[in-house]
Amino acid sequence: MCGVIGIYSQNDVSKKLFYGLNSLQHRGQEASGICVFNGKDMILDKDMGLVYDNFDEESFLKLKGNVGIGHVRYATAGGSYKYNSQPLLAFSKNREFALAHNGNLVNHQSIRDELEDEGMLFQTAIDTEVILSLVAKYYKGDIVEAVKKTMARIKGAYSVVMLFEDKLIAFRDPNGFRPLLIGRAKNGEVIIASENAPLEIIGTDAIRNVEPSEIIVVDKDGIHSDYFEKDEKKHCIFxxxxxxxxxxxxxxxxxxxxxxxxxxxxxxxxxxxxxxxxxxxxxxxxxxxxxxxxxxxxxxxxxxxxxxxxxxxxxxxxxxxxxxxxxxxxxxxxxxxxxxxxxxxxxxxxxxxxxxxxxxxxxxxxxxxxxxxxxxxxxxxxxxxxxxxxxxxxxxxxxxxxxxxxxxxxxxxxxxxxxxxxxxxxxxxxxxxxxxxxxxxxxxxxxxxxxxx
CATH class of the missing domain: 3.40.50.2020 (Rossmann fold)
Incomplete structure (x- = not known):
């Protein structure tokens, strides 16, 4: 289990991400991280340990941006090391991609082997990097199509929040194993998170589940929803x-x-x-x-x-x-x-x-x-x-x-x-x-x- 959060706003989101991650701390205590887009670059700050231990006022001075994602980690794939903490940040095709993932892929090793045979290098031991690598590989100018092609390859549980340029993106596996919710405030601020607590604490009005197989893109034009192929819903009862x-x-x-x-x-x-x-x-x-x-x-x-x-x-x-x-x-x-x-x-x-x-x-x-x-x-x-x-x-x-x-x-x-x-x-x-x-x-x-x- 892990906890993920993403926020799109007209204002700085770093402290809201921090507070949101605190309300998700029960979902993972090994590591925590935040990545924001400051209008030019993505800034990443993550470390082993609890949210309150990893971020302070100095962190927030660095993490300035109106769109960002966060993660609290509980390891299921890969060991308990800093290099396996999330979000992950990568550079490809003159673009920056950042991603945080809750769940576990059942076919990540075979995809990883394939990508390594093609010459791709990996910096972590976690299945999340496979998702990020596939999105970057398939990106040809349309990020939603890249996500769809990625979803066609990966199998298992994944509730994902992602940064791409000035966009906040979220997608959930076709079975909906792991939870993911989206909320919108009256001022247009959008929050996506693993549970409703961050959305209610930070402040949103309308809250709904991100549906299984749904792909959401949030940008300056609002919220856009698309779908990959649907499957039988199987939310984890545990x-x-x-x-x-x-x-x-x-x-x-x-x-x-x-x-x-x-x-x-x-x-x-x-x-x-x-x-x-x-x-x-x-x-x-x-x-x-x-x-x-x-x-x-x-x-x-x-x-x-x-x-x-x-x-x-x-x-x-x-x-x-x-x-x-x-x-x-x-x-x-x-x-x-x-x-x-x-x-x-x-x-x-x-x-x-x-x-x-x-x-x-x-x-x-x-x-x-x-x-x-x-x-x-x-x-x-x-x-x-x-x-x-x-x-x-x-x-x-x-x-x-x-x-x-x-x-x-x-x-x-x-x-x-x-x-x-x-x-x-x-x-x-x-x-x-x-x-x-x-x-x-x-x-x-x-x-x-x-x-x-």
């Missing part, structure tokens, strides 16, 4: 389970309401007698509230969160994730001691967090800990932008629910059903990608599966 902010409304589904309804449904599907319902904050909190309200069991805060910690699932190594859990969440002994607890979380991916928390909660005096998960078991890798590259790392792919219960040390363990989770979206049609739960891939990841073997 966005609502975990990645999206609680206030995000993506493709018609609000994250908070979805998570709360999942908790209510799971309470009916997997009831248990207990004294308290406890959430694993923050993404598990709405679900725990829903479970508590539906079951009539009191909701309480039993895990104290360090608000200065990032998200543990997206830490690169197992050791970092385990240490981060300890630093991030501390059991509250006065609440837990002698109580039977229902612990509600959004998902179990590797099992590290759950095992650690249950062990520490029992050490703090919890009599029983019953784990309830508001997503089905994650059994298959995601090839579209979530860092689960092999089934060996997925606990549910290798163990039964009862075996998982024993491994994490829970007194009982239950997951919401697929039907229950889909019902929580309130959507009449199933237009979601559920590949991480059922192994049905909308775009076959043959190249990446081969790499895994």
């Amino acid at each position: 966005e609502y389970v975990y990645f999206a902010r609680t206030d995000a409304t993506l493709d018609g589904v609000n994250s908070y309401n979805f998570r709360r309804r999942c908790g209510e449904i799971l309470s009916r599907e997997a009831p248990i007698e207990a004294d308290l319902v406890i959430a694993v904050p923050d993404s598990g909190t709405p679900a725990a509230m829903g479970y508590a309200q539906e079951s009539g069991i009191p909701f309480a805060e039993g895990l104290v969160k360090n608000r200065y910690m990032g998200r543990t699932f997206i830490k690169p190594t197992a050791e970092e994730r385990e240490l981060s859990v300890k630093l991030k969440l501390n059991p509250l002994e006065t609440v837990l001691k002698g109580k039977k607890i229902i612990l509600v979380d959004d998902s179990i991916v590797r099992g590290t967090t759950s095992k650690n928390l249950i062990k520490r909660m029992k050490k703090a005096g919890a009599k029983e800990v019953h784990m309830r998960i508001v997503s089905p078991p994650v059994k298959f890798p995601c090839y579209y932008g979530i860092d689960t590259p092999s089934r060996q790392k997925l606990i549910a792919a290798n163990y039964s629910v009862e075996e998982m219960r024993k491994k994490i040390g829970a007194d009982s363990l239950a997951f919401i059903s697929m039907e229950g989770m889909l019902n929580a979206t309130l959507m009449k049609e199933n237009k979601f990608c559920e590949a991480c739960f059922n192994g049905t891939y909308a775009v076959e990841p043959k190249e990446l599966v081969q790499d895994e073997k």
Whole structure:
């Protein structure tokens, strides 16, 4: 996962990009960057680390421009190095191209091999550079045609914002795996971002989704929309389970309401007698509230969160994730001691967090800990932008629910059903990608599966 943002305005956009990236920080914490067009040149500033650490007043003096893009990175393709941070800036055919990408291509390596055979050099190890290289290669005077030809080659998940001359461009893959929204203010300012929070915080009036396969160009003449070939919509349902902010409304589904309804449904599907319902904050909190309200069991805060910690699932190594859990969440002994607890979380991916928390909660005096998960078991890798590259790392792919219960040390363990989770979206049609739960891939990841073997 990553977060992208693009702004087109009559005024300087650097600080608005900065504030917008801050509201997307939950989508990636490894690196952040901003690129603006100042009327003559593109200016790029990026580094490893959080947005607030990478930019200051001196940065904004350099980043002057009325159109720009930004990115927060969570690595799925390529290692955690500065040269893999985004946006990417390239020079070709006496033009400057800058691009930021959320998602993951399933055929980037074969395209990269082809381009390298043609003599093209690459400066990064990420799939995003393949997109940028193809756009530059196919540009013959019409940037929309170059994007269309690029979209005809690349397969997988991509929500992209791009700078070309004085234009802001955005395009989204035909399945719409990853979110992308566009908003316009009364003064004509246009903001495109991965979630609605930046658009609402910075200030826009009309907000809509960038449609799957849609290509948007924003310039001095306004907003222009075109389309590549359409496909079956398959928005990632794990966005609502975990990645999206609680206030995000993506493709018609609000994250908070979805998570709360999942908790209510799971309470009916997997009831248990207990004294308290406890959430694993923050993404598990709405679900725990829903479970508590539906079951009539009191909701309480039993895990104290360090608000200065990032998200543990997206830490690169197992050791970092385990240490981060300890630093991030501390059991509250006065609440837990002698109580039977229902612990509600959004998902179990590797099992590290759950095992650690249950062990520490029992050490703090919890009599029983019953784990309830508001997503089905994650059994298959995601090839579209979530860092689960092999089934060996997925606990549910290798163990039964009862075996998982024993491994994490829970007194009982239950997951919401697929039907229950889909019902929580309130959507009449199933237009979601559920590949991480059922192994049905909308775009076959043959190249990446081969790499895994």
